[in-house]
Amino acid sequence: MSEDWINNEHCPKKGQTSPVKDSYADPWVDAYIAGHTDSKKVLFHLLRTKNYNTVMFEAVTKEDGSLDDKMVCNYWFDIDRDPMTKTRKKGNTSDRSETNFFENKMAYGISASKKEDGKIICSITALKKRTFELVCTDGDYSLQGVYDNKPAKIRKVYVEMKDGWTGPTIVYVKLFWEALEGGDILTETINP
Numbered sequence: 001m002s003e004d005w006i007n008n009e010h011c012p013k014k015g016q017t018s019p020v021k022d023s024y025a026d027p028w029v030d031a032y033i034a035g036h037t038d039s040k041k042v043l044f045h046l047l048r049t050k051n052y053n054t055v056m057f058e059a060v061t062k063e064d065g066s067l068d069d070k071m072v073c074n075y076w077f078d079i080d081r082d083p084m085t086k087t088r089k090k091g092n093t094s095d096r097s098e099t100n101f102f103e104n105k106m107a108y109g110i111s112a113s114k115k116e117d118g119k120i121i122c123s124i125t126a127l128k129k130r131t132f133e134l135v136c137t138d139g140d141y142s143l144q145g146v147y148d149n150k151p152a153k154i155r156k157v158y159v160e161m162k163d164g165w166t167g168p169t170i171v172y173v174k175l176f177w178e179a180l181e182g183g184d185i186l187t188e189t190i191n192p
């Protein structure tokens with residue numbers, strides 16, 4: 001990440017939560033992800049109210065683009081201004097940090113298994129009642145499912161949270177799907 005991003009007027013300021021709450025088009029995060037990741041491997045990203053640090057979910061591939069045995073991974077994409085500025089001062093230019101055991105067990109974990117018919121089924125800890133199929137189309141990986149009776153791929157998840165004396169609680173989760181036919185954006189809200 002360049003200093004231009006940190007100093008850019010569009011980069012979120014200290015203490016600022018997303019001004020485009022639960023919108024499909026968050027200009028800061030979406031622009032940064034598009035410019036700093038391999039979009040062919042990105043399955044989706046998860047944003048939270050807390051800050052702009054984002055959990056990324058990706059397909060794990062070999063050099064030739066085929067799927068690795070691990071199949072999927074997740075990690076923090078630390079793009080919030082304050083932590084980013086601190087890590088840059090220490091000489092760290094990476095925006096990636098691994099999710100830990102607790103984070104994976106409680107919310108952000110993802111797993112994949114190959115079925116006898118060759119399909120790869122993925123599950124996400126935070127969406128335990130759901131399964132998704134990992135699909136590769138022309139070298140682009142996606143997690144696909146059905147929403148509102150339409151085949152679609154998941155593009156982004158937004159989690160609205162509030163802090164309480166026992167810690168953060170989820171107000172709602174919004175899933176943003178892209179219809180496979182026509183590309184319409186479909187929005188699903190899940191209340192805890």
